[in-house]
Amino acid sequence: MEAINTTQTTENQYLTFILDEEEFGVDILSVQELRGWENATPMPNTPDWIQGVINLRGVIVPIVCLRKRFGLEDREPCPTTVMIIVKVASGDKERVLGIVVDAVSEVYNINESDLQPAPSMDGAISIDFVKGLATIDEKMVILLDINKLVNEGVLAKTDNEKAESVSA
Amino acid sequence: MSVDLEQFKEMFYEESSENLEAMESGLLELSEGGTDLDVVNTIFRSAHSIKGGSATFGFTSVAGFTHVMEGLLDEMREGKREAEAKIIDILLESVDVLRAMLGSHQEGEEPDDERANILKSQLVAIRDGGVSSSSGSESQAQAADSSSEVSGGTCQGWNIQFSPHEDLLQTGNDPALMIRELGVLGTLSLEMDDSRLPSLDAMDPELAYLQWNMTLKSGEDGNVPNQDAIEEIFEWVEDECDLTLEAIEEKRKSPDRRADERRQNDRRQGSRRGGEAGAKKTTQAAASIRVGTERIDAMMDLVGELVITQSMLSQLGEDFDMSQMERLRDGLTQLERNSRELQESMMRMRMQPVSFAFNRFPRMVHDIGQKLGKQIRLEMVGEDTEMDKTVMEKLNDPLVHLVRNSMDHGLEPPEERIDAGKDPEGYVRLRAFHQGGSIVVEISDDGRGLSREKILGKAIEKGVVTEKDAELWSDEQVFNLLFDAGFSTAEKLSDLSGRGVGLDVVRRNIESLGGRVDVASKFGEGSSFSIRLPLTLAVLDGQLFRLAGQTFVLPLVSIIESLQIRKELVGGVGSNAEVYRLRDQYIPIIRPASILDCSDKHESLDGGLLVVVEWDNRHVGLLVDELLGQQQVVIKSLETNYQKVPAISGATILGDGKVSLIIDLAGLFELSGLMNDRAFRIAA
Structure with missing residues (x-):
């Protein structure tokens, strides 16, 4: 059965994680690794959802607190808190960032054709970062467009500021 | 079997840019007077290798252009022509054109040949104006000359006179092959001239005596063979034969004024374009670095030593007891030396004269x-x-x-x-x-x-x-x-x-x-x-200090002194600005902790530590919690994965694996509002 499914339509694997009792998913190909939570070195004059930077085997990697980024209530890290290290294309290079989530959940095979467009939501999660909704075992999984999230939701903000400071 | 030339192209571009530089500096040397034969030879050789390479990769326009340059240089080499300023200038311009042409090839674009054609005809004009020239270059001149006329579109075919020098066969070239290739381009009729053929007893079978007069007309497809294609066939033997290429034309059009005007415009545009291409190239060159092999060998040795030290240490760790403490200490010293040498040698690779x-x-x-x-x-x-x-x-x-x-x-x-x-x-x-x-x-x-x-x-x-x-x-x-x-x-x-x-x-x-x-x-x-x-941007001598529990790094070079604040020397200017009397001058105090939003606490200055730094000709005191050690830190950019952060110039990883941020004084002062404060500048 499984084999037939994969040959028929484009199927992607998603890694899902829990954030404030909702299940979110990101394309597994953009995930570099998972790391247990650790204290990051805070960076001054950055948005509060930038938790800081960590040393990932000699590479300085910024850490984004997804709870804060999505405007959810902040929570103390617990044993399941995980940093998902993602690699995304940004401009002409690849950037590595960490996102802090409550816990990782599953890996699902999801057909592109099974994706539902996200309805316009009033919540804090900007609709732009949502690629679509999928239903798995009667549960809803929100699939995030991680490239867009990083490029527009994390980096772009400060780029604007930079442009302003240059003109000023 | 076809050889994939792509992999050699990068090498060709790199070599060419070196060759172009050699030509440029050679020409400049010539312009300062004197025809030093060595210099001319160097220029000639550089031009020749560019020509050879570009012909190999099928950049016919580049090859054709260098060919004409080479002809002129050849005359200089043989002493038939003086290195006049005018010629040098044109040759210098040609170097620019070549650079632009190669640049666009490298970008994968078709180069704009027009400017090259104009310069080419200028070069030809100079050569034609010359008093004496060898028959070989004369024919080249004619060939190139006809090319500018051919662009009018009146060419019907070509008359080709091909007389190999006697030793042509010895370099492994065969006239029969070339003639056969010509035959592929169009309809070829030829006449052999055996006037040079000696009597049988005087003949050396290894020498070439025959000459040919050929007429090449459009083939079955009706296309007139183009000059580049013909020249390409004789590319490798041009120094070993006399070749005359003459266009057969129905009506001969004299070059009209309009074309001249167009040329002028093109040249202007061309030079602008040339400049742009040049700029592009420099940014591209940033991606790679050429390192001498001896440096790589030295590095290889160091890595070898490092591996030996590592295996020694791991062996030691297998069954370690206190009696081996001495050996462990030795091993660690060795490891330290190895890694320091490795770092130094890595740094040297980044060094360029x-x-x-x-x-x-x-x-x-x-x-x-x-x-x-x-x-x-x-x-x-x-x-x-x-x-x-x-x-x-x-x-x-x-x-x-x-x-x-x-x-x-x-x-x-x-x-x-x-x-x-x-x-x-x-x-x-x-x-x-x-x-x-x-x-x-x-x-x-x-x-x-x-x-x-x-x-x-x-x-x-x-x-x-x-x-x-x-x-x-x-x-x-x-x-x-x-x-x-x-x-x-x-x-x-x-x-x-x-x-x-x-x-x-x-x-x-x-x-x-x-x-x-x-x-x-x-x-x-x-x-x-x-x-x-x-000397380098990769490593910095840093002073570590603590601020609200967090460790930061300050470039050691900017630190003048550190002192303990004495309350009576602190003065207040306005509500927030504090100054400190340091001997005979007043210096502003800034609190990095509040600028770097580590803490909002407004701590009392009395007894605090003040680090006096110099930046932009002024002295400023930074209030810090604690001074830690000084050490060399490896600078890592925050922009690799994130972006520029105000007042932070980068990050580094400390001995315990933690990330520490490096303070950018300019940014810090900017945030503190000191930048616009001229008074301090003058006070300092």
Whole structure:
């Protein structure tokens, strides 16, 4: 059965994680690794959802607190808190960032054709970062467009500021 | 089997750019007089290898163009032609064109051949104007000449006279093959000329005696074979034969004026385009670095040693007991030495002689000197001084700016110099040397120098300084005003003191590299700008300090002293600004903790630690919680994965694996609002 499914339509694997009792998913190909939570070195004059930077085997990697980024209530890290290290294309290079989530959940095979467009939501999660909704075992999984999230939701903000400071 | 040429292309581009540089510097040497045969030979060889390479990769236009250049150079080589200034200039322009053409090939674009064709015909015109020329180059001249006429579209075919030199066969070339290839291009009729054939007893079977007169007309497909294709066939034997290529034309059109006009326009556009292509190229070159093999070998050795140390240590760890403590300690010492050597050797790989940055100046000085009508001699000292590649790349623009300034505003025109009792020829000197842990690049000239009075006059007028204070200022302080943004951009200084606009940009660029720029000058005798830079941007001597529980790094070079605050020396200016009396001067105190939002606590200053730093000619005290050790830190960019963070120039990883941020003083002062505060600058 499984084999037939994969040959028929484009199927992607998603890694899902829990954030404030909702299940979110990101394309597994953009995930570099998972790391247990650790204290990051805070960076001054950055948005509060930038938790800081960590040393990932000699590479300085910024850490984004997804709870804060999505405007959810902040929570103390617990044993399941995980940093998902993602690699995304940004401009002409690849950037590595960490996102802090409550816990990782599953890996699902999801057909592109099974994706539902996200309805316009009033919540804090900007609709732009949502690629679509999928239903798995009667549960809803929100699939995030991680490239867009990083490029527009994390980096772009400060780029604007930079442009302003240059003109000023 | 087809060979994939793609992999060699990069190598060809790199070699070509070296060859072009060699040609350029050779030509400049020639322009200074004398026809040194060695130099001409070098230029010729460079041109020849570009031609060969480009023909291999199918860049026919490049090959064709270099071919014509080569012809001219060949005559110079054989002493048939003097290296006149006019020829040199055209050849220099040709180098630019070639660079642009190769540049567009590298970008994967088709180069614009028009400018090349114009220059080509100019080169041909020079050659035709020559008194004597060998039959070989004459035929080349004709060939190229006809090409410009052919572009009119009246060509019906070609008359080809092909007379191999006697030794053609010895290089492995076979005329029969070439003729067969010609036959493929179109309908070929030929006539053999055996007049050179000796009688049988005098004949050497290894020599070529036969000659051919051929007519090549359009083939079955009706297309007239093009000249490049024909020349390509004879590409490899052109030095071993006399070849005449003549277009058969129905009506001969004289080149009309319109074409001339178009040429002029094209040339103008062309040079602009050439410039752009050149700029593009330099940015691209940043991606790769050429390292001498001996450096790689040395590194290999070090890595080998490191592996040995590692295996020794791991063996030791297998069954360790206290009796082996001594060996463990030895092993660790060795490991430390290995890793330090490895780091040093890695650093050396990034080092390049500063001549890479200097190389462009002979050409620039030559061109600008001509344009300004000044006689300028460029002197370069210490070109072998090595510096970090990344530093050098960023040094380029400030250097160009300063050299341009020296030529434009510093040096006087010849008449003025004679009046002042100086040699009509002025000099611009570029000098590089190491001093301590820094590299110093000096740009000096023997021009008119800076005028203290005029600069001060300007400063007083702009309210930077009062007339009374002005007298107390040292020359150095006065001259440094030139680097002040508000000062130099407000009004062009060129008509006032001899220094132009934009020096503030120069200073900002250099300071962003962690360096500084100073000026010294003597009115009427010249001026000298010196740029002081750290040897490398990858490693920094840092002072670690703690702020609200977090460790930061401060560049050691900017620290003047550290002291414990005595309450009675603290003064308040307004509500927030605090100053500290340090001996005879007042310095502003800033609290990095609140700027770097570590803590909002407004701690009492009494007994606190103040680190006095110097930046941009002023002293400022930073309030810190605790001073930790000093150490070399490896700088890592935050922009790799994130972006620029205000007041932070980078990050580093400390011994415990934690990330620590490196303070960018310029940014810190900017955030503190000190930047705009001129009062402190003057107080300092």
